Amino acid sequence: MSVPMFIETGEAHVSKFGEILCGDSLSVGSVNGGRLMVLSDGLGSGVKANILATLTTTIATRLMERGLPLEEVVDTLTDTLPECQVRKIAYSTFTLLKVQGDGRAYLAEFDNPPTFFLKRGYVSRLEYKDRIIGTRTIREAHVHVGPGDWFVTVSDGEIHAGIGGLLNLGWDWEKIAKFLETQVHEDISAQKVAQILVNQANELYQDRPGDDTTAGVLKIRAKRFANFMIGPPVKPEEDAAIAQRFLELPGRKVISGGSTAGILAKILHKDVVVDLSTMTDKIPPTGHLEGIDLVTEGVHTVNSCRTILMNIKDIEELSGKRDGASRLAWEFLHADSINIFLGQAINPAHLNPKMPQEMGFKSRSVQAIVNLLKERGKEVNLEVH
Amino acid sequence: MTVITVCVGSACHLKGSHQIIEYFKKAIEESRLEKEVELKGTFCMEKCTDGANLLIGEELFHANSPEDAREIFEREILRKRK
Numbered sequence: 273m274s275v276p277m278f279i280e281t282g283e284a285h286v287s288k289f290g291e292i293l294c295g296d297s298l299s300v301g302s303v304n305g306g307r308l309m310v311l312s313d314g315l316g317s318g319v320k321a322n323i324l325a326t327l328t329t330t331i332a333t334r335l336m337e338r339g340l341p342l343e344e345v346v347d348t349l350t351d352t353l354p355e356c357q358v359r360k361i362a363y364s365t366f367t368l369l370k371v372q373g374d375g376r377a378y379l380a381e382f383d384n385p386p387t388f389f390l391k392r393g394y395v396s397r398l399e400y401k402d403r404i405i406g407t408r409t410i411r412e413a414h415v416h417v418g419p420g421d422w423f424v425t426v427s428d429g430e431i432h433a434g435i436g437g438l439l440n441l442g443w444d445w446e447k448i449a450k451f452l453e454t455q456v457h458e459d460i461s462a463q464k465v466a467q468i469l470v471n472q473a474n475e476l477y478q479d480r481p482g483d484d485t486t487a488g489v490l491k492i493r494a495k496r497f498a499n500f501m502i503g504p505p506v507k508p509e510e511d512a513a514i515a516q517r518f519l520e521l522p523g524r525k526v527i528s529g530g531s532t533a534g535i536l537a538k539i540l541h542k543d544v545v546v547d548l549s550t551m552t553d554k555i556p557p558t559g560h561l562e563g564i565d566l567v568t569e570g571v572h573t574v575n576s577c578r579t580i581l582m583n584i585k586d587i588e589e590l591s592g593k594r595d596g597a598s599r600l601a602w603e604f605l606h607a608d609s610i611n612i613f614l615g616q617a618i619n620p621a622h623l624n625p626k627m628p629q630e631m632g633f634k635s636r637s638v639q640a641i642v643n644l645l646k647e648r649g650k651e652v653n654l655e656v657h
Numbered sequence: 658m659t660v661i662t663v664c665v666g667s668a669c670h671l672k673g674s675h676q677i678i679e680y681f682k683k684a685i686e687e688s689r690l691e692k693e694v695e696l697k698g699t700f701c702m703e704k705c706t707d708g709a710n711l712l713i714g715e716e717l718f719h720a721n722s723p724e725d726a727r728e729i730f731e732r733e734i735l736r737k738r739k
Contacts, residue, residue, distance in 0.1 A: 530666040530701025546698030
C-alpha cells in the first residue's frame with residue numbers, strides 16, 4: 273500500500289511600492305482529496321488590478337472545484353471580466369494548478385511565469401503543450417507527483433525583482449530555480465518557502481518593489497497522523513482493548529492523564545518516568561513512556577493547550593518550549609489527521625466539592641480543541657468511550 | 658539513597674505539588690543532601706482525595722502546603738539521619 277499523501281499550501285505577497293492592495297491574487301481550493309491553487313496577476317496595479325485578479329482566481333477556483341473543463345473556465349473568464357477602459361481588453365493572467373489525491377497533477381498557465389516543479393530537490397522542466405482557446409494560447413502540462421515533490425508558482429514580480437537596480441535583468445527564472453534548490457528540503461514548510469521567496473524579491477527591489485509580487489507553494493508529502501488518548505473508558509473492562517487499538521494506529525501517540533498513562537504502561541510493560549525539569553507553575557511536568565511519543569498530565573495541560581490553540585499563529589512559536597501544553601499543541605498542529613480517544617470515566621477526586629469546577633470540564637476542553645483543530649483545516653476524528 | 662516521590666497528577670497539582678517540589682529541591686540543596694536524597698515525580702497514585710501525595714521510600718505522606726512539606730522533610734529526613 274502506498275503512503276497516504278498530503279498537500280500542504282503556502283502563500284506570500286508583497287504589493288508594488290506605494291500600493292496598499294496587491295494586484296495579484298492567489299486562491300486555494302479543494303478537489304478530489306487534493307488541492308487546487310490559482311494565481312492571477314491583474315492588469316495594472318492597486319484596486320483595479322486587485323479586483324481583476326480576485327475575480328479571476330475566485331471564478332476559476334469555483335469552476336475547477338466543480339470539475340469544469342479548461343475551455344469553460346477560460347470562456348467564463350473572458351465573458352465575465354470587466355474591460356479595461358484604457359486598454360480595451362478584458363484581461364488577467366492565470367496559473368491553474370490541480371493536484372489530486374492519487375498524485376495526478378494538472379497545470380495550465382496563461383501569461384504567467386512557468387511554474388517551478390521540484391523533484392528530489394531539483395527543479396525539473398515540465399513538458400508543456402500549447403492549447404489555443406479563442407484568441408489565447410495556454411500552456412498545459414500533466415505530471416504524476418508523490419511525497420517529496422513541490423510546485424512553486426510566482427507572479428512576474430518575482431522574475432523581475434531587482435531589474436535595472438541590483439540586477440540588470442532582474443532575478444530571472446533560472447536564478448530563482450537555483451535559489452529554490454538551495455532552500456527546499458523535507459523539513460521546511462510550504463508557507464516558509466513562499467515567505468522566503470517574497471522576502472528575497474523584496475530585498476532585491478531594495479524594499480521598493482516595482483511590481484506586485486506573489487509566491488504560491490504546494491508541498492507534497494506523506495500525511496502526518498497523530499493519535500491522542502485522554503481519560504480512561506467508563507467501563508474499566510474495555511481499557512485494554514481500547515488501548516491496544518490506540519497503539520496499533522499509524523502515526524504519533526500522545527497520552528494525557530495519570531490513569532491513562534497507567535493503563536498504557538501496564539499494556540506496554542514499562543514504567544512512566546516523570547521529567548520534573550519540564551514543570552512550570554501552571555503546567556505539571558511531562559513523562560516518558562517507551563512506545564509513546566508524549567505523556568502529559570490531564571486536565572490542566574489540556575486546558576492550557578486549548579488556550580495556546582486559540583491564540584497561536586504559527587507552529588514555530590512553539591519551538592524550544594518544553595512544557596506539556598506547548599508540546600501537546602505542537603503535536604496537534606504538526607499533524608494533518610488526528611484521532612482522539614476521549615474516556616469519560618470519572619475520577620472520584622475531581623468530584624470533591626473543594627475542587628475548582630474546571631476539573632470537571634475535561635470533555636468540554638477536548639471538544640473545544642476538536643473545533644479549533646477543524647477550523648485550522650485538520651481532519652479530526654473523536655471517539656468517546 | 659532515599660527517594661522522595663511527589664505526585665504531579667491533576668488533583669495534586671491543584672493542591673500545590675508544584676510548590677512542594679520547589680520546596681524539596683531547595684531543602685535538599687540547602688542541607689547538602691544531593692548525594693543522599695533523590696527527588697522524583699509520578700503521575701496519579703489514585704489516592705487523589707487525600708491531599709498532595711508524596712512517598713518517602715515506600716511510605717505515603719500527604720502535604721497541603723510547602724509548610725507541611727517542610728515539617729515532613731525535617732521529621733522524616735533530617736531527624737532520621739541523626
